[in-house]
Amino acid sequence: MRPARALIDLAALRHNYRLARTRHGGRALAVVKANAYGHGALRCAQTLAAEADGFAVACLEEALALRAGGIAQPILLLEGVFEVTELEQVVQHDLWLVVHHEAQLRMIETTALAARLHVWLKVNSGMNRAGFVDAAVAAAWLRLQASGKVAAITLMTHFAQADEPQLSTTLEQIERFDRAAHGLSGAHSLANSAAILGWPQAHRDWARPGILLYGADPMPGENNGLQPVMSLLSSVMAVRDIAPGEALGYGARYVATRRTRVGLVAMGYADGYPRAVPDGTPVAIDGQASRIIGRVSMDMLTVDLSALPDAGIGSQVELWGREVAINRVAAAAGTIAYELLCNVKRVSLSYLD
Ligand SMILES: *Cc1c(COP(=O)(O)O)cnc(C)c1O
Numbered sequence: 001m002r003p004a005r006a007l008i009d010l011a012a013l014r015h016n017y018r019l020a021r022t023r024h025g026g027r028a029l030a031v032v033k034a035n036a037y038g039h040g041a042l043r044c045a046q047t048l049a050a051e052a053d054g055f056a057v058a059c060l061e062e063a064l065a066l067r068a069g070g071i072a073q074p075i076l077l078l079e080g081v082f083e084v085t086e087l088e089q090v091v092q093h094d095l096w097l098v099v100h101h102e103a104q105l106r107m108i109e110t111t112a113l114a115a116r117l118h119v120w121l122k123v124n125s126g127m128n129r130a131g132f133v134d135a136a137v138a139a140a141w142l143r144l145q146a147s148g149k150v151a152a153i154t155l156m157t158h159f160a161q162a163d164e165p166q167l168s169t170t171l172e173q174i175e176r177f178d179r180a181a182h183g184l185s186g187a188h189s190l191a192n193s194a195a196i197l198g199w200p201q202a203h204r205d206w207a208r209p210g211i212l213l214y215g216a217d218p219m220p221g222e223n224n225g226l227q228p229v230m231s232l233l234s235s236v237m238a239v240r241d242i243a244p245g246e247a248l249g250y251g252a253r254y255v256a257t258r259r260t261r262v263g264l265v266a267m268g269y270a271d272g273y274p275r276a277v278p279d280g281t282p283v284a285i286d287g288q289a290s291r292i293i294g295r296v297s298m299d300m301l302t303v304d305l306s307a308l309p310d311a312g313i314g315s316q317v318e319l320w321g322r323e324v325a326i327n328r329v330a331a332a333a334g335t336i337a338y339e340l341l342c343n344v345k346r347v348s349l350s351y352l353d
Pocket of ligand 1: 031033078158191192193194208209210211212218
């Protein structure tokens with residue numbers, strides 16, 4: 001069997017959830033949207049079910065998959081509903097929903113519902129992507145109350161730059177949220193992972209940890225004690241020596257300057273490993289540091305084994321995980337860990353507990 005695989009450490013997931021809850025205080029919705037950032041949503045939710053206060057997903061389809069798998073905790077739809085027919089399912093499956101724009105508000109006002117909703121009313125505090133702004137927040141809150149269809153309203157907002165601790169924009173967003181929420185009853189939820197770790201002023205009733213659950217630290221240059229959950233692994237399937245002046249791989253990007261022992265690894269961009277990484281991007285081979293040389297292709301990539309005489313066919317390669325921090329690979333690829341994790345595909349997911 002092709003050895004490319006992603007090993008998911010469920011004990012690390014639990015560790016990270018507990019860390020989020022402790023650092024923030026109050027309750028925490030574990031964000032498992034996008035298949036739990038590539039880690040398998042149902043399996044991750046089941047792992048946290050005994051202790052998680054609830055879960056958050058992007059949409060109804062993701063929530064229904066969790067309910068079908070036996071998840072009974074609160075589940076929040078972070079984008080709310082897209083059409084009015086979904087409201088019936090929200091009630092039927094006892095889901096919570098974000099309301100972030102006028103059309104969603106009108107759907108609630110104009111639809112007869114069999115039970116009352118738990119709404120998370122989204123405040124646009126400066127990110128300008130979704131939510132009601134300033135005085136429109138109180139107006140939306142009053143309309144929800146007046147509809148008679150709402151059992152509880154939680155006020156939430158989302159930060160654009162919480163992972164940039166030197167900026168004041170997160171504090172400005174918090175102040176703008178507090179002004180908009182002033183006098184409105186309901187729990188508050190402000191903090192994503194970066195705000196859990198970096199902005200105590202954003203710690204309120206509910207946290208919404210996503211990336212930190214999966215062990216990728218969103219705060220630059222910090223060690224917050226997160227444990228990596230996914231190890232992207234494969235092995236060396238062939239070895240060859242190339243002479244000085246010989247080129248390696250597509251585009252002949254890497255040209256050997258000395259005799260080079262090249263390991264061929266079963267992992268490529270069709271598995272979600274980023275094609276954009278340059279020569280020198282870190283990998284670990286049987287626990288020792290090595291580097292990518294040559295362009296990543298669809299199903300294979302090449303590594304430098306010149307300094308690892310004991311490595312050869314069958315050697316284990318870690319592309320990211322405990323030895324190679326995913327943030328280093330993301331930086332090399334010009335992207336963020338979120339994107340790398342969500343893009344993992346074709347490889348089998350196996351679970352360790
Ligand atoms: C995805 C998402 C989160 C989680 O963000 P992280 O940066 O992964 O912690 C929190 N809140 C909302 C509204 C989201 O969409």
